[in-house]
Amino acid sequence: MSQTDDKWNDGSISSGSNVSYWIDSTSILAFQNPDQDITTEVLIIGGGIAGLTTAYKLLKAGKKVVLVDDGVIGSGETGRTTAHLSCALDDRYYYLEDTFGKDGAKLAAESHSAAIDEIENIVQTLNIDCSFKRVNGYLFLHPSDKIENLEKEFNATQNAGIDTAFLKETPTINGGESMPCIVFNNQAQFHVLQYLKGVADAVIALGGTIYTEARAEKITKDGAEVNGYNFSAEHIVVATNSPINDTFTMHTKQAAYRSYVIAGKVPKGKLPNSLWWDTGDLNSKWVSQPYHYVRLENFDDEYDLLISGGEDHKTGQADEEGISEFERYERLESWTRNYFPVLEDIAYRWSGQIMEPVDGLGYMGKNPGDDNIYIITGDSGNGMTHATIGAMIISDAIIGIKNKWEELYSPSRISLKSIGDFAKETANMASQYLDWVKASDLKNTADLNAGEGGVLSSGLKKIAVYRDYDNTLHAFSAVCPHLGCIVQWNTNEKSFDCPCHGSRFASDGTVMNGPAKTDLSPIHVKLFHKNIK
Incomplete structure (x- = not known):
């Protein structure tokens, strides 16, 4: 087993420790690691179905494209889907009618049906098994x-x-x-990772470049820093499930x-x-x-x-x-x-x-306040079709084509009809800050088994701790670097999850899901050894 294979199970390149059927039945889709500064027309961050479909469509249109993923292809949420392709949406169409009007609901149905057709067309064009x-x-x-x-x-x-x-x-x-x-x-x-393999192969064949285990940080209108290298681009597409370039807007x-x-x-x-x-x-x-x-x-x-x-x-x-x-x-x-x-x-x-x-439809298009940064998020359980719609909208925008679904899925939209649900979700988020004063779920690390983690208090500090399989104890600040909520230990996927905005961190403190941009801050165990047993 390669080092990359090992990383599937420790959460360092995937978004959980459990392996899905798609991952288990597909070879690791890894490409080169960054080794130099890059200048390109389009930088795509995220190697799931959203990022790869966008890359494929833009390359076919003659654009120069570089795609980076902090894991390997499909190691994020795309590899953990159930891969339904459907225009039957999570939120009822009578709700969408009430929120977006009958014309808006009809556009939503049309776009998801078109996304299925687009996937089928790509499968047939590229002869993907x-x-x-x-x-x-x-x-x-x-x-x-x-x-x-x-x-x-x-x-x-x-x-x-x-x-x-x-x-x-x-x-x-x-x-x-x-x-x-x-x-x-x-x-x-369909089998989603076999599909991604076919699209990734096409991206390379069309002259695109893919970097894996390539973490993008400091995203601006000029590009991003990827593994310490400067990746410059005219257009930046953030296709990472939850935008990592956002602090206050989309969450x-x-x-x-x-x-x-x-x-x-x-x-x-x-x-x-x-x-x-x-x-x-x-x-x-x-x-x-x-x-x-x-x-x-x-x-x-x-x-x-x-x-x-x-x-x-x-x-x-x-x-x-x-x-x-x-x-x-x-x-x-x-x-x-x-x-x-x-x-x-x-x-x-x-x-x-x-x-x-909050209103049932994904957010795909220009990031609010930016002219050349695009996002694909808000999958609402229809990630395969929402992601494909996003690729269609954003590739059209970069090429200079007006897409008829652009306004419906605009990340800048405000849906007054959904204000009640917005208030409920906001109240739930605000209540999570009470974790600062609640008793910790872990009293004593002596009771912490190998492969398990938890959160404990040390004076005024909240500390996330994990004991690895060689019995070494690792400690981090339990404060999510996004907006300061206290993370919770996910026993099933062996990760620290933020209950406010969904940021997730591997057992080694590495950020796996945004909107957090940075890892949990490590704490030297000896600094509080009297509080930890």
Whole structure:
């Protein structure tokens, strides 16, 4: 195993310690490390689906492009998705109608359908072997929801021009004969990292340059510092899930959520290739009203994988409901077996981070206040299509083409209709600063097992500590360098997560997710050895 392979499991180049099926079934996609100053037309920061698609489209248009990623290709949230390709969005179309008007909802539907078409076209053009399939998707009622809402959603999808039908039963799922649903025809699915490999190969073939394990810092209108080298560019695209060039603007418009995934074997032929979603828990304490999402993927000659996700909570706030990260996998498995009793052994467990915009649509375009810095964020659980839409909008903007979706997804937009949700998320964020005066979750590091971490108090200090597998204790300031919240230990992914704005740090204190720009500050253990045992 190479050094890069080792880093998948310690969180230093990925956004968690658990390995997804996509990562496990794909070779490491690593390229050269930075070794000199660079001047280019477009600098793209982020090697997930958003950054690579943008790079590919701009190179085809004749632009000179350099892409950098602080891990390897797909090691961020793209590699932790469930890879649904759908115009059935997290937020109901009747909500989007109310927020953006019927024309806006229709544009949203059109853009996500076009994103699926764009992915299919890239697959065919580049002959990418990524198991791309057109499938139907089924939206059925969560027990907390009402049939009237499903009927209202069906009418809204029809207004938006989507190819849907209202069915009296939900095909395939246990108990589905008495459960009405909306079928979204002509959706799709794929193996996302095999897709990224094909796009990355095309980027290189078109003359682009990719650097991996290349960390971008000090992002300005002139470029960025990458591993200490100066990367100058006329245009900068920040495609990092949560913008790392933002301090005060975008994090007020979106909230970070943690979502959980299991993948288990089912005998081939027992289930069709389809997408399934429930309508979400209307009684949830979370503004996003978490839902479940399920699909099938080829595994081997005997089995398919049933991939099921859900049980979301705000990042760093699993304890708010008294449900641990590991219990969430158990709840997800129980829910999945109830609806899909053919599920056999669970082969994979992982989690990912979702950025939930306050008004339901992603933010793709010029960063507020900047003329040549662009961002792609706010995936809202539809990351594959939102990212592709962002690539289409931003590549058009850099080339000089007016994109008809540009205003709908503008990061500068203000949605007055969503002011209530904005207030709730802001109140939740503000309440997290109480962690400064709350008792710490860890009393004594002597009780800290190898491979575990926590937060303790030492006088007025809050200290994040981690004991590695050779029993060495590492300590950092527990204060998130973004805006001063106290990070929380994520036992499942072995990371320190900020409950305010979703910044995440590996067990060695390295920043993995923005909006934080810098690592947790290391603390010399000897300076407070009397407080740590």
